[in-house]
Amino acid sequence: MALNFFDQFMSPVFLGLPLMALALTLPWILLPTPSSRWVNNRLLTLQGWFINRFTQQLLLPINTQGHKWALMFSSLMIFLLSLNMLGLLPYTFTPTTQLSLNMGLAVPLWLATVIVGMRNQPTHSLGHLLPEGTPTLLIPVLIVIETISLFIRPLALGVRLTANLTAGHLLIQLIATAAFVLLPLMPAVALMTTMLLLLLTLLEVAVAMIQAYVFVLLLSLYLQENV
């Protein structure tokens, strides 16, 4: 089974049936189910602790109105984290490398924050289009620039996640191929390439976690502006 570098990014299909739904929902099985016990096993305790701390930290700067989004943010974080981390395993498909998925997450959520802001406090939301203390001459230019930056946000959110993960996976494939091909030819260089691969893997683990966190953090920031 000869692999080309882009097979890993193809949406999985088996006998004509798309497996994307499986790829998106199966990581949920790995997470322990909360039980009705007061004292749980280690895995469940750690999961509960992590989700608690994360949500607490994330919602700290947001006022009470925005706390309605707590479930959305924590579940989004766990979702992205598990998808990204599982994608690092060999022969796995990472759904977050698909631009369609990331845009499907970013655009509705960003639009929701904007609409919430525009409905509840339109003046305050529109006020964000002009930073404080700008010289009078620059105001029209700045408004246009800020509007553009506002509309770029969903694009940036989606593409950031896609690009980071795709680039990371592709790099891993390339450097692994380099090490593999060099092994019979120049073993010493292959060894160095393997070291590079190890470091890159560590980086990818970090990137997987950081990108998930950045996605959710930016959304919370957008919410903070509008709520």
Place this chain on the structure above:
Amino acid sequence: MSWAVLVRSAIVAALCRRARRDRSKVPVVPNDLPLPSSTMLSRLVLISANALKGSGPLGAGVVQASRSLHSSSQSLAPVPSLPEKGGKVRHGIIPEELFQLLYPKTGVTGPYMLGTGLLIYMLSKEIYVINHETFAAASIGAVIIYGIRKFGPSVAAFADKLNEDKVAKAQEVKDLAMSSLTQATEDEKKEQWRVEGRSMLFDAKRNNVAMLLETNYRERLHTVTNEVKRRLDYQIALQNLQHRMAQEHMVNWVEKNVVSSITPQQEKESIAKCLTDLKALAKATHAKATA
């Protein structure tokens, strides 16, 4: 092999149907056929149970009542306790049960031979082809194993600590309640002891009050005596004064009368007598001096 199972299950099903019609006999495995192994018996139970479920008017009820296929307990309380530790694993992912399963036939090295053989088979038959993904797999595997080895115990200790803190907080509340209750019991006992000594306290107080009254009475008596004595002294002093004044007055009057009664004739006579007396005295002393 499966035909024998089917035949046996059919026999058992027929027996059950007959037993239910009789309602006196329990379905029994016929003794003349050889007993199957434990794994096959479970299959037999399943098949016969399925047959029982479908057959007869009370088929379903009979199986439900006996709970032959259920594994959990029937009541929710008391809550069944969870196992304290997870299943034992060797090398992190392979459950110990595999080793126990293979031990009777292949001994200690059995599972390892199985693993190695499987790996070599897959490689040689090119079921698994070594490619660049293998390298990627090796590196992520190394990262995962290193992470688990290095941070596993500390993360486990952290999770245990979280649970222990939770339990300790509740335990603290319980201990505090218990200690406050024991303290309350002791205080109550002390109060009861104090109540016993109440009569002694009242006696002492009564004595105190009596002594105070006595002292006060004596003081007042003393004051009265002093006052009376003072008044009497005053009267005495007054009388003395009057007595003395009368005496002085009398003396003065006598002197005045005597002095006024002395006439000039008497005065001359007395002076002349005094002179002659003095002369005689002088003569006498002079004579005494020269003698």
